[in-house]
Amino acid sequence: MELKEETPQDVNTPPAEVPPLRRIVVESETVPIRVGDYAGPPDPEYGREPWQLQAGLDGEPVWVEERMRTEDLSIAYGEKLAVKGVDLEVNSGEVLALIGPSGCGKTTLLRSLNRLVELTPAAKRTGRIILDDQDVDGFDVTQLRSRVGMLFQQPNPFPMSIFDNVAYGLRERGSKKPRRKQLEPIVVDALERAGLWDEVSSNLNHPALALSGGQQQRLCIARSLAVSPEVLLLDEPCSALDPISTGIIEETIVELRTEVAIVIVTHNLQQAARVADRVAFMYLGDMVEYGPAGQVFGDPREERTREYVGGGFG
Amino acid sequence: MSIEVRTAAPGPRPPQPDPTDPRPRPQPGQARHSGWSISDRVGLAAAWACGIALCVAAASIVGFMAWKGVQYLQLEMLTSSPEASMDQSKSGGFLDPLVGTLLLTVIGIAIAIPVGVGIAVWLTEYGRPAGLARLVESGVEVVAGTPSIVLAIFGLLVFQQTFMGIFSFTAEGGSVFGRSFLTAGSMMALIALPLVIGSTREALNSIPRHVREASYALGKDKASTIRRVLLPSARSGIATGATLGMGRICGDTAIVVVLLGASMQTTPESGPLGLLRGTGSTLTSYVYNNSPSGEGNAPEKAYAAAFVLLMIVLLLNFAVGLIGKRNKPQWN
Numbered sequence: 001m002e003l004k005e006e007t008p009q010d011v012n013t014p015p016a017e018v019p020p021l022r023r024i025v026v027e028s029e030t031v032p033i034r035v036g037d038y039a040g041p042p043d044p045e046y047g048r049e050p051w052q053l054q055a056g057l058d059g060e061p062v063w064v065e066e067r068m069r070t071e072d073l074s075i076a077y078g079e080k081l082a083v084k085g086v087d088l089e090v091n092s093g094e095v096l097a098l099i100g101p102s103g104c105g106k107t108t109l110l111r112s113l114n115r116l117v118e119l120t121p122a123a124k125r126t127g128r129i130i131l132d133d134q135d136v137d138g139f140d141v142t143q144l145r146s147r148v149g150m151l152f153q154q155p156n157p158f159p160m161s162i163f164d165n166v167a168y169g170l171r172e173r174g175s176k177k178p179r180r181k182q183l184e185p186i187v188v189d190a191l192e193r194a195g196l197w198d199e200v201s202s203n204l205n206h207p208a209l210a211l212s213g214g215q216q217q218r219l220c221i222a223r224s225l226a227v228s229p230e231v232l233l234l235d236e237p238c239s240a241l242d243p244i245s246t247g248i249i250e251e252t253i254v255e256l257r258t259e260v261a262i263v264i265v266t267h268n269l270q271q272a273a274r275v276a277d278r279v280a281f282m283y284l285g286d287m288v289e290y291g292p293a294g295q296v297f298g299d300p301r302e303e304r305t306r307e308y309v310g311g312g313f314g
Numbered sequence: 315m316s317i318e319v320r321t322a323a324p325g326p327r328p329p330q331p332d333p334t335d336p337r338p339r340p341q342p343g344q345a346r347h348s349g350w351s352i353s354d355r356v357g358l359a360a361a362w363a364c365g366i367a368l369c370v371a372a373a374s375i376v377g378f379m380a381w382k383g384v385q386y387l388q389l390e391m392l393t394s395s396p397e398a399s400m401d402q403s404k405s406g407g408f409l410d411p412l413v414g415t416l417l418l419t420v421i422g423i424a425i426a427i428p429v430g431v432g433i434a435v436w437l438t439e440y441g442r443p444a445g446l447a448r449l450v451e452s453g454v455e456v457v458a459g460t461p462s463i464v465l466a467i468f469g470l471l472v473f474q475q476t477f478m479g480i481f482s483f484t485a486e487g488g489s490v491f492g493r494s495f496l497t498a499g500s501m502m503a504l505i506a507l508p509l510v511i512g513s514t515r516e517a518l519n520s521i522p523r524h525v526r527e528a529s530y531a532l533g534k535d536k537a538s539t540i541r542r543v544l545l546p547s548a549r550s551g552i553a554t555g556a557t558l559g560m561g562r563i564c565g566d567t568a569i570v571v572v573l574l575g576a577s578m579q580t581t582p583e584s585g586p587l588g589l590l591r592g593t594g595s596t597l598t599s600y601v602y603n604n605s606p607s608g609e610g611n612a613p614e615k616a617y618a619a620a621f622v623l624l625m626i627v628l629l630l631n632f633a634v635g636l637i638g639k640r641n642k643p644q645w646n
Contacts, residue, residue: 116527146533152524159547159643168542169532209643220528227532 064093067231067261068113068148073127075108075117082108084285085127090231092261095253097276097293099266101308105285106265110233113263114148115141132230149224150233154240155216157208157223162200165208165219166190169227186226193259194222195252214245221252225260232256234264238271250275269309273297281305376624383621386614392622396578396600405612408619410580411600414495415564415626417589418574418596421499422506422563427556429503430510435540437511438518458508462501466572469501473573482591483583491575494583494591498573505566506559510552517551518544522645553637561630564623567598574599597623 068090075083083105090096090113098106111117112125115136129136136144146169157165163180166187170178187204191197196218200211208219217237224232234253238246253262253275266272272279272293279296281289281304289296289305300306350358391407398405433450441447460468473481474492482494521544529539545552575581575593578600582592595603597619604616 114531116531119527119530142533142535144533145531150528150531152528154522154524154645156522156525156528156645158525158529158543168529169534172534172538172542209645223528223532233531 069130071128078122086287094277095262097272100282104282146227148231149229163204190222190226231261382617387618414594415596422502425503426506434514463568466569473497493575502563509559510555513555517548570599
């Protein structure tokens with residue numbers, strides 16, 4: 001991502017018609033804004049080209065393909081319905097942001113995609129979740145989770161060396177114990193893709209918890225990437241980080257979306273605007289609106305979305 | 315990224331003086347406690363006095379024992395076995411009790427750590443059915459609350475059963491002696507167990523839930539999460555509990571007197587594991603037996619041994635502080 005102020009030019013919708021977005025731009029003068037960046041095929045549903053400021057990072061269009069899908073997914077905690085009949089598509093090659101006010105069910109939805117929500121004893125799920133045309137209930141849960149990785153709000157490296165953290169998911173997979181030499185190329189590759197290699201290449205054996213918060217979070221990304229997931233779920237990954245670390249993580253997310261489908265839950269609308277290609281707005285368990293980022297931010301179809309991205313929900 | 319400009323939230327107002335309060339208000343320059351009632355002043359003074367008294371008590375324990383210890387302790391006491399002699403110059407030192415203390419501590423903690431960690435892991439990570447978990451918790455509390463002399467007598471009862479002969483030795487008539495390093499060590503394990511369980515549970519509970527979830531999210535099951543992430547994270551907690559437990563084992567007398575046999579010298583049985591099945595003594599029983607209240611009357615040696623024991627226990631406590639500070643993983 002280029003570090004320069006992005007101004008809307010050459011777009012279908014003139015800036016004057018997108019007051020919420022302008023608000024966002026005005027609020028963050030020192031931060032590069034990347035809205036939309038939607039490089040997928042034209043979206044017939046909206047009858048026009050997706051809003052686009054900038055093609056893929058290197059100018060190349062990114063191939064978009066469905067990886068995961070939910071069908072009429074509902075999740076209840078006891079009596080309380082947290083997610084109500086959501087249909088959602090998760091595509092590789094793009095970043096999907098789940099936005100919405102606190103308690104709207106976005107984290108629950110995210111955690112259901114790798115069946116982590118099942119760890120909550122009271123949680124009940126109906127509807128289907130499909131990964132590559134197979135129902136996730138048919139998977140062994142450990143297998144599903146190595147294909148659908150996750151990053152948490154707090155950086156949480158394990159109390160072991162940097163190397164062992166990244167190699168953690170690779171070990172004990174089969175009956176044979178892999179040697180360090182066999183794991184090393186995968187670990188190095190994962191660290192490189194997470195953008196951490198240059199900083200830690202000389203001290204792979206240092207304890208991971210001695211790293212800074214932002215480095216720890218990137219280590220957690222590398223840890224997830226090492227098991228080569230197809231989908232990566234990010235649950236407010238920057239909420240515990242400083243602005244500079246946040247910027248680096250966002251850059252990493254944008255770079256990664258060409259190889260892995262990314263779903264990010266965020267409270268930060270500007271962050272969603274910066275990284276997302278597609279946005280789903282949730283409110284009180286309902287998925288109110290789902291569409292290309294530029295459209296959801298610039299020209300929301302639903303009144304509730306308009307209020308939220310315009311700050312109406314507070 | 316949003317740069318939030320927050321105006322300082324209006325905090326609670328500092329308490330304003332109540333104009334109807336009849337008590338004299340402290341004036342600037344007056345002492346801080348001037349408005350206090352007599353009972354408050356007495357209470358504060360008593361709290362100060364108690365704190366200082368404790369310091370004095372602790373200092374005098376260490377001070378007196380060090381004074382007596384340095385006075386009577388000779389290097390050869392640490393290297394020679396106790397001998398039965400009325401002449402104190404020929405009654406030897408306390409090498410056997412010293413080794414006995416170490417041996418008993420090792421046996422006790424070697425049993426207590428795996429059992430205690432296992433119980434703690436089950437309670438924090440599984441703990442189902444809830445009724446069973448509560449039962450286990452009460453069980454731990456019962457064991458923790460039982461006086462060690464009761465544990466000792468109970469141990470004797472158990473280990474004198476005929477089939478328990480392998481832990482001590484069977485006399486020719488078929489009666490089992492029931493007293494040995496193994497039997498005393500297993501009762502000592504019960505003394506250390508609640509401490510190991512307690513601090514392991516505390517360590518496991520302090521690991522945030524998202525750390526466990528991060529491991530599950532990488533496709534790991536519960537067993538390997540416990541083994542590869544949780545137990546290594548709880549290492550310093552386990553070590554703290556184990557060290558506290560070792561301190562308790564070192565200092566316990568009742569179990570040694572009842573279950574380790576009355577021999578001052580370490581007396582191994584024949585056959586494999588003879589040493590562990592044999593009897594002996596520890597520093598605590600040595601101090602007891604040499605003090606005027608015990609059988610012997612060699613207070614100098616009792617003082618010297620007590621000083622060594624105190625040093626061992628203080629070192630263990632010091633180690634607890636060090637372990638607690640280091641190696642503890644810190645998540646946000």
